[in-house]
Amino acid sequence: MIVDLVQRSGPVSRATIARSTNMAKPTVSAIVEELAAEGVLRELGVGEASHSGGRRPVLYEFNQASHHVLGVHIGVETTTAVLADARGHEVARAAVVTSREAPADVLASVCAAVGRMTEERGLAKNDVTAIGVCAPALIDPVEGLLVFAPNLEWRNVNIVEGLRQVNDEATIYVHNVAQAVLAAEYMEGIGQKWPNAVLLYEDNGVGAAIMIDGSIFHGVQGFAGEIGHCKLPGGQEPCNCGAKGCLETRVSVTAMLRRTGHEPNQDGTLHQQLRALVQSGDPRVKRALREVGKDLGLAASWLVNLVNPDAVVIGGGFLDAGDALLDGLIASIRDQGLPESVGGLTVQRSVLGSAAPVRGATLLALQASRRSLQRVLGSLRVPSLPLPE
Numbered sequence: 001m002i003v004d005l006v007q008r009s010g011p012v013s014r015a016t017i018a019r020s021t022n023m024a025k026p027t028v029s030a031i032v033e034e035l036a037a038e039g040v041l042r043e044l045g046v047g048e049a050s051h052s053g054g055r056r057p058v059l060y061e062f063n064q065a066s067h068h069v070l071g072v073h074i075g076v077e078t079t080t081a082v083l084a085d086a087r088g089h090e091v092a093r094a095a096v097v098t099s100r101e102a103p104a105d106v107l108a109s110v111c112a113a114v115g116r117m118t119e120e121r122g123l124a125k126n127d128v129t130a131i132g133v134c135a136p137a138l139i140d141p142v143e144g145l146l147v148f149a150p151n152l153e154w155r156n157v158n159i160v161e162g163l164r165q166v167n168d169e170a171t172i173y174v175h176n177v178a179q180a181v182l183a184a185e186y187m188e189g190i191g192q193k194w195p196n197a198v199l200l201y202e203d204n205g206v207g208a209a210i211m212i213d214g215s216i217f218h219g220v221q222g223f224a225g226e227i228g229h230c231k232l233p234g235g236q237e238p239c240n241c242g243a244k245g246c247l248e249t250r251v252s253v254t255a256m257l258r259r260t261g262h263e264p265n266q267d268g269t270l271h272q273q274l275r276a277l278v279q280s281g282d283p284r285v286k287r288a289l290r291e292v293g294k295d296l297g298l299a300a301s302w303l304v305n306l307v308n309p310d311a312v313v314i315g316g317g318f319l320d321a322g323d324a325l326l327d328g329l330i331a332s333i334r335d336q337g338l339p340e341s342v343g344g345l346t347v348q349r350s351v352l353g354s355a356a357p358v359r360g361a362t363l364l365a366l367q368a369s370r371r372s373l374q375r376v377l378g379s380l381r382v383p384s385l386p387l388p389e
């Protein structure tokens with residue numbers, strides 16, 4: 001509570017902390033002294049005396065250099081690692097290729113890149129106290145296990161073990177990418193005016209995230225939101241999950257390219273290819289992407305009827321599909337959703353855009369030290385996730 005308060009309100013005295021937290025002054029003093037000794041809080045000299053006179057209080061501020069955190073977004077094409085200070089400000093980033101690499105090699109490359117980033121800044125391994133990871137996969141957040149990522153073809157990858165080399169004492173949290181993106185949007189993107197929101201997210205595969213009353217809904221095993229593998233009527237196209245006719249086979253970037261009449265590039269540049277097609281302004285491309293939006297809207301209308309959210313947000317590769325997809329999506333939700341639920345609904349793009357996944361991962365790492373984030377990301381409800389001592 002004290003760290004959270006000092007982070008939010010800047011330099012404060014022990015008396016102010018005691019007042020704001022309803023804790024006894026001696027308790028506050030003891031905790032503040034401990035935090036100052038650990039370097040989490042920094043003494044900032046003395047403030048103004050109160051009106052009634054008396055001693056001028058010592059002020060404390062949060063020390064953003066006290067520790068660092070790492071956010072890692074494992075994408076289908078590229079994995080991005082961001083090193084951030086204790087306030088969450090980015091200090092360095094690195095990217096490694098994911099596609100067609102073995103999971104152990106990708107994670108080893110991330111460890112090596114982080115080693116270089118910390119070394120360049122004169123940081124020790126144990127300065128990185130928490131690591132947040134997100135991936136387009138079914139994730140077991142309790143074990144930190146990537147259970148299945150159809151589009152990476154990864155199964156049962158122990159992410160925690162793979163990243164131990166960064167700092168074997170760091171707290172490591174792993175989440176599904178759509179869940180991490182929606183949390184990032186709520187904290188820093190679309191904002192907190194919509195505490196009940198659903199996100200539709202594309203990164204070769206397709207997933208959703210559901211936020212209820214400002215908390216990400218994980219489901220019993222952490223697998224909530226796998227809308228990409230819900231079946232559309234009449235679909236026969238084989239899906240990377242092993243089934244046929246999944247939504248993903250109609251609206252993934254590969255499907256979008258095929259539906260515009262183009263063969264997908266083989267070199268992992270599918271989203272660039274899609275952006276170039278959209279920029280060309282070709283009316284056939286627009287028509288096809290509007291139809292993609294309508295299929296996505298059918299799925300979204302089920303979510304809207306089930307969850308009754310404030311907002312439907314699209315992110316990831318759906319942002320590369322331009323206005324046509326969004327128009328089709330909105331039209332389809334209006335057509336097929338319950339009018340009473342659709343009435344007050346906002347449908348919009350992710351604000352953080354391509355920055356959202358790694359930001360979500362970084363926030364996941366930061367939640368180790370921030371109470372407000374713990375509430376949003378909801379990992380506290382996963383009992384065996386270790387919190388730092």
Ligand SMILES: [Zn+2]
Pocket residue numbers: 228229230239240241242243246248
């Ligand atoms: Zn599937």
